Amino acid sequence: MKKNTLFLRTINKELVDRPPVWLMRQAGRILPEYKAIRAKLTGFKELVKSPELAAEVTLQPVDLLKVDAAILFSDILVIPEAMGLDYEMIEARGPFFPKTIQSKSDIDQLLTGKKAADRLDYVYNTITEINKHLPENIPLIGFAGAPWTILAYMIEGKGSKTFSLAKKFLYAEPEWSHFLLDKITDSTIHYLRNQVKAGVQTLQLFDSWAGLLSMEQFNTFSLPYMQRIKEAIPEVPLTIFAKGAMLQLQEIAEIKPDVIGIDWNISPLRVRQWLGADTVLQGNMDPCLLYATPEHVFEETVKMCREFGRNHIANLGHGVYPDTPLEGVKAFIAAVKSISYLE
Ligand code: CP3
Numbered sequence: 001m002k003k004n005t006l007f008l009r010t011i012n013k014e015l016v017d018r019p020p021v022w023l024m025r026q027a028g029r030i031l032p033e034y035k036a037i038r039a040k041l042t043g044f045k046e047l048v049k050s051p052e053l054a055a056e057v058t059l060q061p062v063d064l065l066k067v068d069a070a071i072l073f074s075d076i077l078v079i080p081e082a083m084g085l086d087y088e089m090i091e092a093r094g095p096f097f098p099k100t101i102q103s104k105s106d107i108d109q110l111l112t113g114k115k116a117a118d119r120l121d122y123v124y125n126t127i128t129e130i131n132k133h134l135p136e137n138i139p140l141i142g143f144a145g146a147p148w149t150i151l152a153y154m155i156e157g158k159g160s161k162t163f164s165l166a167k168k169f170l171y172a173e174p175e176w177s178h179f180l181l182d183k184i185t186d187s188t189i190h191y192l193r194n195q196v197k198a199g200v201q202t203l204q205l206f207d208s209w210a211g212l213l214s215m216e217q218f219n220t221f222s223l224p225y226m227q228r229i230k231e232a233i234p235e236v237p238l239t240i241f242a243k244g245a246m247l248q249l250q251e252i253a254e255i256k257p258d259v260i261g262i263d264w265n266i267s268p269l270r271v272r273q274w275l276g277a278d279t280v281l282q283g284n285m286d287p288c289l290l291y292a293t294p295e296h297v298f299e300e301t302v303k304m305c306r307e308f309g310r311n312h313i314a315n316l317g318h319g320v321y322p323d324t325p326l327e328g329v330k331a332f333i334a335a336v337k338s339i340s341y342l343e
Helices: 006-011 032-039 044-048 051-065 078-083 104-108 121-133 147-156 164-172 174-198 215-232 246-254 268-275 287-291 294-308 326-337
Strands: 088-090 094-096 140-145 202-207 238-242 259-261 281-285 312-316
Touching: 006 202, 006 312, 032 044, 032 051, 044 051, 044 088, 051 121, 051 326, 078 147, 078 174, 104 174, 121 140, 121 174, 140 147, 140 174, 147 164, 147 174, 147 202, 147 215, 164 174, 164 215, 174 202, 174 215, 202 215, 215 238, 215 246, 238 246, 246 259, 246 268, 268 281, 268 294, 281 287, 281 294, 287 294, 287 326, 294 312, 294 326, 312 326
Parallel strands: 140 202, 202 238, 238 259, 259 281, 281 312
Antiparallel strands: 088 094
16 A cells, blocks of 8 residues: 555645645546547547546556646546446536436435445456556545535436526425435445555545535535545545535534545635644645646746645646646646745
Protein backbone atom coordinates (compact mmCIF):
# COMPACT_ATOMS: atom_id res chain seq x y z
CA MET A 1 0.00 0.00 0.00
CA LYS A 2 1.42 3.36 -1.06
CA LYS A 3 1.73 5.72 1.87
CA ASN A 4 4.55 7.93 0.83
CA THR A 5 2.76 10.20 -1.59
CA LEU A 6 2.41 13.95 -1.23
CA PHE A 7 -1.37 13.54 -1.46
CA LEU A 8 -1.67 10.97 1.36
CA ARG A 9 0.93 12.70 3.51
CA THR A 10 -1.12 15.89 3.24
CA ILE A 11 -4.25 14.03 4.36
CA ASN A 12 -2.26 12.63 7.30
CA LYS A 13 -1.26 16.21 8.19
CA GLU A 14 2.45 15.54 7.83
CA LEU A 15 4.78 18.50 7.29
CA VAL A 16 4.81 18.59 3.50
CA ASP A 17 6.58 21.30 1.44
CA ARG A 18 3.70 22.26 -0.84
CA PRO A 19 0.10 21.29 -1.60
CA PRO A 20 -0.48 18.35 -3.95
CA VAL A 21 -2.40 19.23 -7.13
CA TRP A 22 -4.87 17.44 -9.38
CA LEU A 23 -7.96 18.55 -11.31
CA MET A 24 -11.46 17.12 -11.15
CA ARG A 25 -12.26 15.74 -14.64
CA GLN A 26 -8.56 15.80 -15.56
CA ALA A 27 -8.96 12.54 -17.48
CA GLY A 28 -10.94 13.65 -20.48
CA ARG A 29 -11.45 16.07 -23.27
CA ILE A 30 -8.89 18.71 -22.24
CA LEU A 31 -6.22 16.36 -23.60
CA PRO A 32 -5.84 15.78 -27.37
CA GLU A 33 -4.44 12.34 -26.48
CA TYR A 34 -7.78 11.49 -24.82
CA LYS A 35 -9.74 12.66 -27.84
CA ALA A 36 -7.56 10.52 -30.11
CA ILE A 37 -8.42 7.34 -28.16
CA ARG A 38 -12.07 8.31 -27.81
CA ALA A 39 -12.38 8.95 -31.58
CA LYS A 40 -11.52 5.33 -32.35
CA LEU A 41 -14.40 4.00 -30.24
CA THR A 42 -18.17 3.90 -30.56
CA GLY A 43 -18.59 6.13 -27.52
CA PHE A 44 -17.85 7.01 -23.92
CA LYS A 45 -19.29 3.79 -22.51
CA GLU A 46 -17.08 1.60 -24.66
CA LEU A 47 -14.09 3.45 -23.19
CA VAL A 48 -15.34 3.04 -19.61
CA LYS A 49 -15.85 -0.69 -20.20
CA SER A 50 -12.43 -1.33 -21.79
CA PRO A 51 -10.00 -1.70 -18.84
CA GLU A 52 -6.81 -1.25 -20.86
CA LEU A 53 -7.99 1.90 -22.60
CA ALA A 54 -9.64 3.31 -19.47
CA ALA A 55 -6.33 2.74 -17.65
CA GLU A 56 -4.47 4.52 -20.43
CA VAL A 57 -6.64 7.65 -20.21
CA THR A 58 -6.39 7.58 -16.40
CA LEU A 59 -2.61 7.72 -16.72
CA GLN A 60 -2.51 10.45 -19.39
CA PRO A 61 -2.79 13.46 -17.03
CA VAL A 62 -0.15 11.94 -14.74
CA ASP A 63 2.30 11.52 -17.64
CA LEU A 64 1.45 14.65 -19.59
CA LEU A 65 0.48 17.18 -16.92
CA LYS A 66 2.45 15.76 -13.96
CA VAL A 67 -0.42 16.00 -11.50
CA ASP A 68 0.07 14.50 -8.04
CA ALA A 69 -2.87 12.06 -8.17
CA ALA A 70 -4.65 9.90 -10.73
CA ILE A 71 -8.45 9.54 -10.76
CA LEU A 72 -10.00 6.37 -12.06
CA PHE A 73 -11.57 6.84 -15.49
CA SER A 74 -15.20 5.87 -15.10
CA ASP A 75 -18.47 7.64 -14.33
CA ILE A 76 -20.81 8.02 -11.38
CA LEU A 77 -23.62 6.60 -13.56
CA VAL A 78 -22.23 3.06 -13.53
CA ILE A 79 -24.08 2.53 -10.23
CA PRO A 80 -27.59 3.14 -11.59
CA GLU A 81 -26.66 0.93 -14.53
CA ALA A 82 -25.46 -1.88 -12.25
CA MET A 83 -28.71 -1.56 -10.27
CA GLY A 84 -30.71 -2.07 -13.47
CA LEU A 85 -31.16 1.32 -15.12
CA ASP A 86 -29.11 1.47 -18.30
CA TYR A 87 -27.87 4.87 -19.42
CA GLU A 88 -26.79 6.25 -22.76
CA MET A 89 -24.17 8.98 -23.06
CA ILE A 90 -25.37 11.20 -25.88
CA GLU A 91 -22.64 13.06 -27.71
CA ALA A 92 -22.48 16.75 -26.74
CA ARG A 93 -25.65 16.42 -24.63
CA GLY A 94 -24.91 14.16 -21.71
CA PRO A 95 -26.52 11.19 -19.99
CA PHE A 96 -29.96 9.79 -20.86
CA PHE A 97 -31.83 6.97 -19.09
CA PRO A 98 -34.47 5.32 -21.33
CA LYS A 99 -36.12 3.89 -18.20
CA THR A 100 -36.41 5.88 -14.96
CA ILE A 101 -37.81 5.27 -11.48
CA GLN A 102 -41.56 6.06 -11.47
CA SER A 103 -43.05 3.92 -8.75
CA LYS A 104 -42.29 1.84 -5.69
CA SER A 105 -42.32 -1.34 -7.76
CA ASP A 106 -39.58 0.16 -9.98
CA ILE A 107 -37.48 0.53 -6.82
CA ASP A 108 -38.37 -3.02 -5.71
CA GLN A 109 -36.98 -4.40 -8.95
CA LEU A 110 -33.54 -2.78 -8.62
CA LEU A 111 -30.52 -4.91 -7.85
CA THR A 112 -28.89 -3.84 -4.60
CA GLY A 113 -25.71 -4.14 -2.59
CA LYS A 114 -23.25 -6.89 -3.49
CA LYS A 115 -25.38 -8.07 -6.42
CA ALA A 116 -25.17 -4.64 -8.05
CA ALA A 117 -21.52 -4.03 -7.16
CA ASP A 118 -20.48 -7.41 -8.55
CA ARG A 119 -21.66 -6.33 -12.01
CA LEU A 120 -18.89 -3.72 -12.14
CA ASP A 121 -15.94 -6.04 -12.73
CA TYR A 122 -14.76 -3.87 -15.59
CA VAL A 123 -14.11 -1.04 -13.12
CA TYR A 124 -12.09 -3.29 -10.78
CA ASN A 125 -10.15 -4.62 -13.78
CA THR A 126 -9.36 -1.04 -14.81
CA ILE A 127 -7.96 -0.37 -11.32
CA THR A 128 -5.72 -3.46 -11.54
CA GLU A 129 -4.54 -2.36 -14.96
CA ILE A 130 -3.79 1.23 -13.80
CA ASN A 131 -1.72 -0.02 -10.88
CA LYS A 132 0.55 -1.96 -13.22
CA HIS A 133 1.76 1.35 -14.62
CA LEU A 134 1.12 4.08 -12.02
CA PRO A 135 4.32 5.55 -10.51
CA GLU A 136 4.99 4.68 -6.84
CA ASN A 137 4.57 8.28 -5.65
CA ILE A 138 1.14 8.80 -7.24
CA PRO A 139 -2.03 7.59 -5.50
CA LEU A 140 -5.13 6.41 -7.34
CA ILE A 141 -8.43 8.07 -6.40
CA GLY A 142 -11.56 5.94 -6.62
CA PHE A 143 -14.98 7.57 -6.58
CA ALA A 144 -18.75 7.31 -6.66
CA GLY A 145 -21.68 9.69 -6.85
CA ALA A 146 -23.27 10.61 -3.53
CA PRO A 147 -26.65 8.88 -3.07
CA TRP A 148 -28.74 12.04 -3.57
CA THR A 149 -26.98 12.89 -6.85
CA ILE A 150 -27.49 9.30 -8.09
CA LEU A 151 -31.18 9.37 -7.07
CA ALA A 152 -31.51 12.64 -9.00
CA TYR A 153 -30.39 10.95 -12.25
CA MET A 154 -32.47 7.81 -11.61
CA ILE A 155 -35.68 9.85 -11.26
CA GLU A 156 -35.00 12.65 -13.72
CA GLY A 157 -33.45 10.42 -16.38
CA LYS A 158 -31.14 13.12 -17.70
CA GLY A 159 -29.28 16.26 -16.75
CA SER A 160 -31.42 19.23 -15.72
CA LYS A 161 -30.98 22.74 -14.36
CA THR A 162 -33.51 22.22 -11.59
CA PHE A 163 -33.94 18.43 -11.23
CA SER A 164 -37.51 19.30 -10.34
CA LEU A 165 -38.82 15.75 -10.95
CA ALA A 166 -36.27 14.39 -8.50
CA LYS A 167 -37.05 17.13 -5.97
CA LYS A 168 -40.79 16.58 -6.42
CA PHE A 169 -40.16 12.93 -5.52
CA LEU A 170 -38.44 13.96 -2.26
CA TYR A 171 -41.45 16.11 -1.30
CA ALA A 172 -44.20 13.82 -2.55
CA GLU A 173 -42.73 10.44 -1.65
CA PRO A 174 -40.30 10.88 1.25
CA GLU A 175 -40.58 7.22 2.32
CA TRP A 176 -39.83 5.85 -1.13
CA SER A 177 -37.06 8.39 -1.45
CA HIS A 178 -35.43 6.99 1.68
CA PHE A 179 -36.05 3.44 0.44
CA LEU A 180 -34.27 4.26 -2.83
CA LEU A 181 -31.45 6.19 -1.12
CA ASP A 182 -30.94 3.19 1.14
CA LYS A 183 -30.54 0.86 -1.85
CA ILE A 184 -28.17 3.26 -3.62
CA THR A 185 -26.12 3.61 -0.42
CA ASP A 186 -25.81 -0.17 0.04
CA SER A 187 -24.73 -0.63 -3.56
CA THR A 188 -22.26 2.24 -3.30
CA ILE A 189 -20.69 0.85 -0.12
CA HIS A 190 -20.08 -2.52 -1.78
CA TYR A 191 -18.83 -0.81 -4.92
CA LEU A 192 -16.35 1.43 -3.07
CA ARG A 193 -15.12 -1.47 -0.91
CA ASN A 194 -14.46 -3.42 -4.10
CA GLN A 195 -12.55 -0.44 -5.51
CA VAL A 196 -10.38 -0.41 -2.36
CA LYS A 197 -9.80 -4.17 -2.65
CA ALA A 198 -8.83 -3.70 -6.28
CA GLY A 199 -6.26 -1.05 -5.31
CA VAL A 200 -7.45 2.57 -4.95
CA GLN A 201 -5.76 4.44 -2.09
CA THR A 202 -8.39 7.08 -1.44
CA LEU A 203 -12.03 7.78 -2.33
CA GLN A 204 -14.14 10.77 -3.28
CA LEU A 205 -17.91 11.19 -3.18
CA PHE A 206 -19.32 13.63 -5.73
CA ASP A 207 -22.55 15.26 -4.54
CA SER A 208 -22.76 17.36 -7.67
CA TRP A 209 -26.38 18.38 -7.12
CA ALA A 210 -26.24 19.09 -3.36
CA GLY A 211 -26.76 22.79 -4.14
CA LEU A 212 -30.29 22.14 -5.41
CA LEU A 213 -31.49 21.06 -1.97
CA SER A 214 -32.76 23.23 0.86
CA MET A 215 -30.69 23.01 4.04
CA GLU A 216 -33.26 20.75 5.62
CA GLN A 217 -33.42 18.48 2.57
CA PHE A 218 -29.63 18.24 2.46
CA ASN A 219 -29.61 17.23 6.13
CA THR A 220 -32.41 14.70 5.55
CA PHE A 221 -31.78 13.21 2.11
CA SER A 222 -28.07 13.64 1.47
CA LEU A 223 -25.82 13.97 4.51
CA PRO A 224 -26.95 10.88 6.51
CA TYR A 225 -26.28 8.62 3.52
CA MET A 226 -22.82 10.08 2.95
CA GLN A 227 -22.16 9.53 6.66
CA ARG A 228 -23.14 5.87 6.30
CA ILE A 229 -20.68 5.49 3.45
CA LYS A 230 -17.93 7.23 5.44
CA GLU A 231 -18.48 4.97 8.44
CA ALA A 232 -18.67 1.78 6.37
CA ILE A 233 -15.25 2.26 4.79
CA PRO A 234 -12.67 3.23 7.43
CA GLU A 235 -9.77 1.68 5.46
CA VAL A 236 -8.96 4.65 3.21
CA PRO A 237 -9.41 8.43 3.43
CA LEU A 238 -12.62 9.87 2.00
CA THR A 239 -13.19 13.27 0.39
CA ILE A 240 -16.72 14.65 0.37
CA PHE A 241 -17.43 17.22 -2.32
CA ALA A 242 -20.94 18.62 -1.99
CA LYS A 243 -21.13 21.20 -4.74
CA GLY A 244 -23.31 24.18 -3.86
CA ALA A 245 -23.61 23.25 -0.18
CA MET A 246 -20.92 25.59 1.13
CA LEU A 247 -23.31 27.09 3.71
CA GLN A 248 -23.44 23.60 5.24
CA LEU A 249 -19.72 23.03 5.62
CA GLN A 250 -20.08 22.77 9.39
CA GLU A 251 -22.60 19.94 9.06
CA ILE A 252 -20.36 18.22 6.51
CA ALA A 253 -17.39 18.54 8.90
CA GLU A 254 -19.45 16.87 11.63
CA ILE A 255 -19.59 13.57 9.75
CA LYS A 256 -15.78 13.67 9.75
CA PRO A 257 -14.70 13.17 6.17
CA ASP A 258 -10.90 13.12 5.85
CA VAL A 259 -11.02 15.89 3.25
CA ILE A 260 -13.76 18.41 2.44
CA GLY A 261 -14.13 19.54 -1.17
CA ILE A 262 -14.71 23.27 -1.60
CA ASP A 263 -16.41 24.92 -4.60
CA TRP A 264 -15.57 28.43 -5.83
CA ASN A 265 -18.54 30.15 -4.23
CA ILE A 266 -16.69 30.64 -0.98
CA SER A 267 -13.27 32.20 -0.41
CA PRO A 268 -10.41 30.21 1.11
CA LEU A 269 -10.14 32.76 3.93
CA ARG A 270 -13.81 32.40 4.83
CA VAL A 271 -13.60 28.58 4.85
CA ARG A 272 -10.58 28.75 7.14
CA GLN A 273 -12.52 31.10 9.46
CA TRP A 274 -15.35 28.57 9.61
CA LEU A 275 -13.46 25.28 9.72
CA GLY A 276 -10.11 26.25 11.21
CA ALA A 277 -6.57 25.65 10.00
CA ASP A 278 -6.55 21.92 10.80
CA THR A 279 -9.22 20.67 8.41
CA VAL A 280 -7.86 19.24 5.16
CA LEU A 281 -9.58 21.08 2.31
CA GLN A 282 -9.58 20.46 -1.44
CA GLY A 283 -10.32 23.09 -4.08
CA ASN A 284 -11.43 25.64 -5.06
CA MET A 285 -10.40 27.65 -8.11
CA ASP A 286 -13.16 28.71 -10.49
CA PRO A 287 -12.60 26.51 -13.59
CA CYS A 288 -13.23 29.63 -15.71
CA LEU A 289 -10.03 31.23 -14.41
CA LEU A 290 -8.16 28.78 -16.63
CA TYR A 291 -9.41 30.66 -19.71
CA ALA A 292 -7.34 33.69 -18.59
CA THR A 293 -3.72 34.33 -19.57
CA PRO A 294 -1.18 31.90 -18.05
CA GLU A 295 0.33 34.79 -16.02
CA HIS A 296 -3.05 35.65 -14.53
CA VAL A 297 -3.81 31.97 -13.80
CA PHE A 298 -0.43 31.62 -12.08
CA GLU A 299 -0.89 34.70 -9.90
CA GLU A 300 -4.42 33.83 -8.76
CA THR A 301 -3.47 30.22 -8.04
CA VAL A 302 -0.53 31.22 -5.84
CA LYS A 303 -2.87 33.58 -3.99
CA MET A 304 -5.42 30.79 -3.47
CA CYS A 305 -2.76 28.42 -2.09
CA ARG A 306 -1.40 31.11 0.24
CA GLU A 307 -4.90 31.78 1.56
CA PHE A 308 -5.64 28.11 2.24
CA GLY A 309 -2.22 27.59 3.84
CA ARG A 310 -1.28 24.09 4.98
CA ASN A 311 -3.71 21.16 4.99
CA HIS A 312 -4.74 21.89 1.42
CA ILE A 313 -5.04 19.85 -1.77
CA ALA A 314 -5.05 22.23 -4.73
CA ASN A 315 -7.85 21.63 -7.22
CA LEU A 316 -10.63 23.46 -9.03
CA GLY A 317 -14.00 24.22 -7.46
CA HIS A 318 -15.64 21.82 -9.97
CA GLY A 319 -14.58 19.74 -12.97
CA VAL A 320 -12.39 21.32 -15.63
CA TYR A 321 -14.42 22.43 -18.68
CA PRO A 322 -13.67 20.46 -21.87
CA ASP A 323 -12.69 23.53 -23.94
CA THR A 324 -10.17 24.80 -21.38
CA PRO A 325 -6.85 25.77 -22.99
CA LEU A 326 -4.01 23.48 -21.91
CA GLU A 327 -1.79 26.51 -21.17
CA GLY A 328 -4.26 27.52 -18.44
CA VAL A 329 -4.21 24.02 -16.95
CA LYS A 330 -0.42 23.93 -17.06
CA ALA A 331 -0.11 27.38 -15.44
CA PHE A 332 -2.43 26.25 -12.63
CA ILE A 333 -0.30 23.17 -11.94
CA ALA A 334 2.99 25.10 -12.21
CA ALA A 335 1.74 27.72 -9.76
CA VAL A 336 0.86 25.10 -7.14
CA LYS A 337 4.24 23.45 -7.61
CA SER A 338 5.98 26.82 -7.08
CA ILE A 339 4.58 27.06 -3.54
CA SER A 340 6.96 26.39 -0.67
CA TYR A 341 5.52 26.40 2.83
CA LEU A 342 9.05 26.74 4.17
CA GLU A 343 9.59 30.21 2.72
O1 CP3 B 1 -11.09 12.80 -14.80
C1 CP3 B 1 -11.98 12.42 -14.03
O2 CP3 B 1 -12.48 13.17 -13.17
C2 CP3 B 1 -12.36 10.94 -14.04
C3 CP3 B 1 -13.53 10.55 -14.73
C4 CP3 B 1 -14.92 11.09 -14.42
C5 CP3 B 1 -15.88 11.22 -15.44
N1 CP3 B 1 -17.08 11.55 -14.85
C6 CP3 B 1 -15.64 10.97 -16.86
C7 CP3 B 1 -16.55 11.56 -17.86
C8 CP3 B 1 -15.53 11.44 -13.20
C9 CP3 B 1 -14.94 11.53 -11.80
C10 CP3 B 1 -16.90 11.73 -13.50
C11 CP3 B 1 -17.89 12.08 -12.47
C12 CP3 B 1 -19.22 12.54 -12.88
N2 CP3 B 1 -20.00 12.10 -13.93
C13 CP3 B 1 -19.99 13.50 -12.15
C14 CP3 B 1 -19.54 14.16 -10.88
C15 CP3 B 1 -18.60 15.27 -11.12
C16 CP3 B 1 -19.25 16.53 -11.63
O3 CP3 B 1 -18.86 16.95 -12.73
O4 CP3 B 1 -20.10 17.10 -10.93
C17 CP3 B 1 -21.21 13.67 -12.83
C18 CP3 B 1 -22.33 14.60 -12.43
C19 CP3 B 1 -21.20 12.77 -13.94
C20 CP3 B 1 -22.29 12.53 -14.93
C21 CP3 B 1 -21.88 12.86 -16.30
N3 CP3 B 1 -20.93 12.17 -17.04
C22 CP3 B 1 -22.34 13.92 -17.12
C23 CP3 B 1 -23.39 14.93 -16.68
C24 CP3 B 1 -21.68 13.85 -18.33
C25 CP3 B 1 -21.94 14.68 -19.56
C26 CP3 B 1 -21.35 16.03 -19.46
C27 CP3 B 1 -19.91 16.02 -19.86
O5 CP3 B 1 -19.09 16.44 -19.06
O6 CP3 B 1 -19.67 15.59 -20.99
C28 CP3 B 1 -20.76 12.78 -18.26
C29 CP3 B 1 -19.82 12.34 -19.32
C30 CP3 B 1 -18.40 12.15 -18.98
N4 CP3 B 1 -17.92 11.60 -17.83
C31 CP3 B 1 -17.30 12.47 -19.83
C32 CP3 B 1 -16.15 12.10 -19.13
C33 CP3 B 1 -14.73 12.18 -19.61
C34 CP3 B 1 -17.39 13.05 -21.22
C35 CP3 B 1 -17.82 12.02 -22.18
C36 CP3 B 1 -16.98 11.91 -23.43
O7 CP3 B 1 -15.77 11.73 -23.42
O8 CP3 B 1 -17.62 11.97 -24.46
